[in-house]
Amino acid sequence: MSKITVEEVEALAKLARVGLTDEEKRSLAAQMSEILDYARALDEVDVQDIAPTSQVTGLTNVYRQDIIVRSELSREELLANAPESEGGSIKVKAVL
Amino acid sequence: MKNLHDIHSEFVKDSKSVVAHTQEYLLRMDEVEDTLNALVSVVGKGALSSAQESAERYSNGKSLSLADGSVATIKDVFCTKGVRTTASSKMLEDFVPPYDATVVSKLKAAGVVIAGKNNCDAWAHGASTENSDFGVTANPYDLSRVSGGSSGGSAAAVAAGECDFSIGSDTGGSIRQPASFCGVVGLKPTYGRVSRYGLIAMSSSLDCVGPIARSTADIAAIMEIISGPDERDSTTVEVAVPNYTEELDKPLKGKKIGWAKEFFELGLNEEIKAAITAARDEFVKLGAKFVEISLPNLKYGVPVYYLIQPAEVSSNLGRFDGVKYGYSATESDNLIDNYFRSRSEGFGAEAKRRIMLGTFVLSAGYYDAYYLKAMKVRTLIKQDFEEALSKVDVILSPVSPGTAFKIGEKTEDPLEMYLADVYTAAVNLAGNPAIALPCGFDSNKLPIGMQLIGRYFEEGTIMNFSHQYEQTTKGAGWRKNKVVI
Numbered sequence: 001m002s003k004i005t006v007e008e009v010e011a012l013a014k015l016a017r018v019g020l021t022d023e024e025k026r027s028l029a030a031q032m033s034e035i036l037d038y039a040r041a042l043d044e045v046d047v048q049d050i051a052p053t054s055q056v057t058g059l060t061n062v063y064r065q066d067i068i069v070r071s072e073l074s075r076e077e078l079l080a081n082a083p084e085s086e087g088g089s090i091k092v093k094a095v096l
Numbered sequence: 097m098k099n100l101h102d103i104h105s106e107f108v109k110d111s112k113s114v115v116a117h118t119q120e121y122l123l124r125m126d127e128v129e130d131t132l133n134a135l136v137s138v139v140g141k142g143a144l145s146s147a148q149e150s151a152e153r154y155s156n157g158k159s160l161s162l163a164d165g166s167v168a169t170i171k172d173v174f175c176t177k178g179v180r181t182t183a184s185s186k187m188l189e190d191f192v193p194p195y196d197a198t199v200v201s202k203l204k205a206a207g208v209v210i211a212g213k214n215n216c217d218a219w220a221h222g223a224s225t226e227n228s229d230f231g232v233t234a235n236p237y238d239l240s241r242v243s244g245g246s247s248g249g250s251a252a253a254v255a256a257g258e259c260d261f262s263i264g265s266d267t268g269g270s271i272r273q274p275a276s277f278c279g280v281v282g283l284k285p286t287y288g289r290v291s292r293y294g295l296i297a298m299s300s301s302l303d304c305v306g307p308i309a310r311s312t313a314d315i316a317a318i319m320e321i322i323s324g325p326d327e328r329d330s331t332t333v334e335v336a337v338p339n340y341t342e343e344l345d346k347p348l349k350g351k352k353i354g355w356a357k358e359f360f361e362l363g364l365n366e367e368i369k370a371a372i373t374a375a376r377d378e379f380v381k382l383g384a385k386f387v388e389i390s391l392p393n394l395k396y397g398v399p400v401y402y403l404i405q406p407a408e409v410s411s412n413l414g415r416f417d418g419v420k421y422g423y424s425a426t427e428s429d430n431l432i433d434n435y436f437r438s439r440s441e442g443f444g445a446e447a448k449r450r451i452m453l454g455t456f457v458l459s460a461g462y463y464d465a466y467y468l469k470a471m472k473v474r475t476l477i478k479q480d481f482e483e484a485l486s487k488v489d490v491i492l493s494p495v496s497p498g499t500a501f502k503i504g505e506k507t508e509d510p511l512e513m514y515l516a517d518v519y520t521a522a523v524n525l526a527g528n529p530a531i532a533l534p535c536g537f538d539s540n541k542l543p544i545g546m547q548l549i550g551r552y553f554e555e556g557t558i559m560n561f562s563h564q565y566e567q568t569t570k571g572a573g574w575r576k577n578k579v580v581i
Contacts, residue, residue: 017439018439018440020440024448028452035514036453036466038399039403039466042403045469045476047476050473052474053472053474055301059333062330064327073195080194092434093430093431093434095431095432
């Protein structure tokens with residue numbers, strides 16, 4: 001059994017920067033346990049000497065010339081979607 | 097309904113019909129959208145002015161492509177310049193991109209009119225559109241049922257005649273399964289065939305962009321427009337784009353179709369099995385030969401998919417922090433508190449579930465047991481398909497274990513919903529192209545789809561099979577079923 005506890009859910013939520021209600025924590029603990037249990041089906045597969053696949057088309061790194069390409073967009077256009085901006089910059093809440 | 101070739105010939109003869117064509121679709125949207133909810137946004141004014149420009153091109157004899165003046169709707173996970181792009185999530189409810197996704201700019205360059213943005217599961221997470229923050233999309237064949245997902249709005253809009261075609265995204269079946277539920281054709285191209293620049297990323301090693309349309313001929317025409325390398329997406333591959341339309345009419349005589357028993361062992365509905373067996377007989381009549389193949393690791397597709405995909409989701413959704421764009425909580429004490437609140441209030445239950453699962457499988461102590469293990473089993477699944485496709489030209493399979501289910505039927509149990517991906521997710525893990533097309537109706541008058549899987553970059557071959565099947569079953573009784581809206 002891959003039992004996920006509410007405490008583990010809290011620790012993961014902190015890592016993922018997601019606020020959760022107590023109800024969400026309880027249901028996530030149960031659902032994640034169930035899903036991870038299901039994933040234990042992979043335990044029976046022998047993967048000794050098998051290399052992991054992270055991408056399928058055999059691409060290697062793609063490089064381009066190190067030349068700055070100016071954006072066609074103005075500063076105003078780029079800031080238009082920011083929740084808050086000031087003086088041509090994105091404004092964030094106080095860090096401390 | 098007419099296909100793109102017919103519409104184009106009509107426009108060439110009478111350029112005035114271009115604007116009327118767009119108007120008809122906008123009227124159809126007015127008529128059905130309250131019930132269907134296949135669209136998050138309608139782009140009425142913009143569509144009409146694009147149609148006007150297209151009409152002028154036709155009257156000057158200078159149309160840009162076969163699809164000039166045709167009408168598309170786009171799944172709301174693709175950025176559209178100046179048009180709200182929400183990913184069907186409250187997080188991006190007011191997000192208006194300052195640029196077009198490459199697939200959108202390619203369509204525009206071909207003269208295609210963009211008339212709306214399709215509803216989908218939020219962030220493309222789901223198999224029913226029930227995860228959309230803007231309501232579920234009903235199935236045009238039975239309004240009490242789901243349209244499938246995540247590209248449910250795209251498939252429903254095409255089936256209900258709100259557009260000529262739609263562009264969707266497919267990470268574990270999100271083009272093929274809704275196409276199958278709504279009785280239309282959907283293609284998931286090879287990984288890297290179509291640019292993903294401007295697609296709101298879900299799972300970067302799996303996401304593919306492809307068309308949903310009413311015929312394979314239309315799929316071929318659209319693929320000719322949207323495929324090809326893009327310097328803005330380094331996962332696109334430098335493989336020449338063939339003339340897919342020319343491949344459609346090749347005879348199937350002597351071609352080989354693979355039949356894997358594993359596809360028919362995983363809880364498949366009997367009516368679907370019967371429909372696919374009947375399709376198999378049609379292919380035999382067309383001269384194709386059936387070959388038994390084996391995909392022993394197919395059954396691990398869903399568990400592997402639900403480890404790798406959430407891992408990548410948790411990483412891709414990290415960028416939604418309430419700072420640069422998207423939803424931002426109002427009453428935060430400081431920056432860190434604002435991250436927690438914005439993500440808590442902006443993401444829905446499914447996105448949170450995947451972020452949490454992904455964070456778990458990537459975390460120290462669990463990475464090897466879950467994520468790395470899944471990546472290794474992925475190799476075995478990929479090898480299975482490579483080996484099978486070295487013996488046959490295409491593999492025939494179901495798309496989904498059942499037809500469209502009732503709205504609300506599976507929302508309580510996330511795992512049950514995940515199992516809807518059992519025949520499709522493995523193909524994304526392997527990266528091969530696959531097409532879903534209608535092959536019958538069940539006793540509830542719901543569409544049944546089949547899947548044809550091909551070799552890397554051989555979209556033309558699966559479209560050839562798909563088109564030949566459509567031609568030979570043109571007069572089939574089940575094709576007389578009509579949408580109820």
